[in-house]
Amino acid sequence: MIPLITASGLSVRHGDAEVLSQVDFTIAPGEIVTVVGPNGSGKSTLIRALIGLEPMASGTVTRREDLVIGYVPQKLHIDPSLPMTVRRFLSLPRRVDDASAEAALLRTGVPGLGGRQIARLSGGQFQRVLLARALLARPDILILDEPTQGLDQPGTAAFYKLIEEVRGETGSAVLMVSHDLHVVMSASDRVICLNGHVCCAGTPRVVSEAPEYRALFGLGTGGAFALYRHVHDHDHEADEGHGHDPSAPHCAHPHSHEHDHA
């Protein structure tokens, strides 16, 4: 299958500072990939470079021809001088009919909001409207940059559940940035841990046990893993024996299982 987006040897500089260094990346159709990393680790820069919003210092980014991207940005400030209803916003840049607009709002859990001014929405409603707009383009890939900033814990969990459902229905790939570690990781096919460079990558379980990952997030042995298992103990049998991921040579072999039943 042709990958949707491929990057190789990608480096980005902001002035003298190298924000991203020699990053290799690929995402296949239908895949859910999450990028995690501390603040300032270049997560958003990576996403922006993959979309083409960030000039590259070196390396290449290849997007599949005619790739349709549904982008949900980290922050979106609409100037209060611009009057804009939700319904009108959904028709940017391509006009959609009322039925499709309402169906998209219904799907993202905010039906009937069409007539409201964007500026009057709560943070959670606005995120869902942004997602609805992205879905209306029938994207091959949804790209979300910390989509749950400002949402509370239940709101965050509900939002990620929604993304998983949408992926299941539309088959679109999902690439997201987050630091809601434990919630996000469970939903992902693959996790990339970033700190200027790719520290480690692989399945959520492999990454959560990698020493690089733990060092980066300052977790004691088992901390994140316990949390992760706690939330998602339903599928841990399937993960047993899931060994060293050959695609992530820098990641440690999951050598300890003592926290599985925390």
Added chain:
Amino acid sequence: MLDDFLMRAGLAGIGLTFATGPLGSFVVWRRMAYFGDATAHAAILGVALSFGFGLSIYVGTLAVALAMAVTVAILSGRGHALDTLLGVLAHAALAFGLVAASFISGLRVDLSAYLFGDILAVSRADVGIIWAGSALVALLLAWRWQGLLTATVNEELAQASGLNPRAEQLVLTLALALTVAVAIKIVGALLISALLILPAAAARQLARGPEVMAFGATAVGSLSVLAGLAASLRWDAPAGPSIVAAAAVLFAVSLLARRRS
């Protein structure tokens, strides 16, 4: 009926609002007010050059306004602070324009007409040019409307959707230069921004969507032209400033109307 100077003035003013309504809305949404000022101030240099080289005022101001807009676009991409840059360029162009104008005999008397406009002196040909220029601006904006609006909401969102925000910015820059060139005879270089911003700001108070605001701004602008001309006739006030003053009153009324609704 075009023989009547008042009729010509009204037609010229109303024609202009078809450009200033939607364009002024974008100027407000994108916080380009100072950019509009800078382009308009530069137009005085265009007036002086037009007289110096015997060109049409419209050609001279359009050329300088375009050069100004392109210069700003290029320099602002290189990390200069935009407001400083605009301040430097706008006042430099205005100062050089005034100095250049002083060397051209016969122009000194007329210069205030280009600083403050002289809508009562527009000819039939002026009315034609104003309507043609305004129609061009309105069509340009209508043609690019969806892309312009998306890029105004968020440039990254636009780019991720396959649009080119820089191209949209260029469309607005072009429209602004064209509008300044046709508006300079009506309200003059110092008040063009007012005609862009005041009606749009008044329309904002009552609009729920961008299109309504753009049309509303044209309506408020036309009303300002008519009210300003009437006031000018009645109290023998200068017409250009009267039109802007009328727009300011309508803006104040819109604030009150919103508070009550």
